[in-house]
Amino acid sequence: MDAKLREPLRDLVKCSLPAALEVMGERWSFMILRAAFNGLHHFEEFQSELGIARNILANRLGRLVEHGILTRTAVAADRRKIQYELTEKGAALLPTMLALRQWGERWETGFRASPVLVDKRDMRPIAPIDVRAWDGRVLTKHELLWALPEDVDYGEAGLRAAE
């Protein structure tokens, strides 16, 4: 019945990853998201593109809508059709999806994907998704540290980094 000495250590791991995974951690969720980023909007498009079972697709679309990742609206011109569209919250997953995809390119498939996401104004591919300091410097593993809140310098600007 002694209090665990390492209890503070367990608290180290109160982070938002579980919450994020509750929304996006199921099978197919990221694939559906990617399809949405690539401009697909309809049930049958997702189904034939991904080859996913229809009941699973219906379930996942429902969950993504529930969690505010996609909106679901009937198309006025053809009332059979439902239009799924990314919300701001869903679009905010782009860096996550790209980081995962880039990792897959580098460490699994070895090839560059198509289509390539480019900067519209010069048609160059985006940079690798990296960990950076507040001023934009790319940080390597050795320059990083896990710190407790009281040891962190949030700077004059306050909580900007969380946005």
Add this chain to the structure above:
Amino acid sequence: MDAKLREPLRDLVKCSLPAALEVMGERWSFMILRAAFNGLHHFEEFQSELGIARNILANRLGRLVEHGILTRTAVAADRRKIQYELTEKGAALLPTMLALRQWGERWETGFRASPVLVDKRDMRPIAPIDVRAWDGRVLTKHELLWALPEDVDYGEAGLRAAE
């Protein structure tokens, strides 16, 4: 039997995301990875930290080792103990994990996680994980475009962006 006019469109979606998800897409994989980033190394540590069932944990650790995310070595000083450690490939998932966690902070939990990943030299939190151009400019949705390889300018430096 007519050839689909949109067939090229289907090919738009040959990317490395499925490969990445095959490795990291199962339940608990990202949580185990996060625990590894936070310095846990042993089976019992992962188990008590995550509250995951032992058989599932054993299965996931085995898969992560198979896929080269973790190494598994017996500890010389105590031959009961097994040490799990991140490989370079596993450590390369840091941006992905952070992007997901930051998204969860912004859109799900609303609070900043503990511990915070900081730049060792000034103890400031890292910047938000963003999509950036080759020169480091942060790019918004409206500045981005999905392009076919033949329309992409890879620049004089060749394939740098994929590394």
Add this chain to the structure above:
DNA sequence: CTTTTCGGTTTCGATTCGCTACTTAAATGC
């Protein structure tokens, strides 16, 4: 030399997945 610790494996019931067939409502063809 008995007990505890570590890293699992086994068992088994509860979920989830995924294939196929069916359904309902709206548009289209004739």
Add this chain to the structure above:
DNA sequence: GCATTTAAGTAGCGAATCGAAACCGAAAAG
């Protein structure tokens, strides 16, 4: 106007996966 096709799901059901709890073997500790 009536039959057909299309879009977006549901329903049924077997296979695979998950998860809680008990069990196990080897090594270390007392």
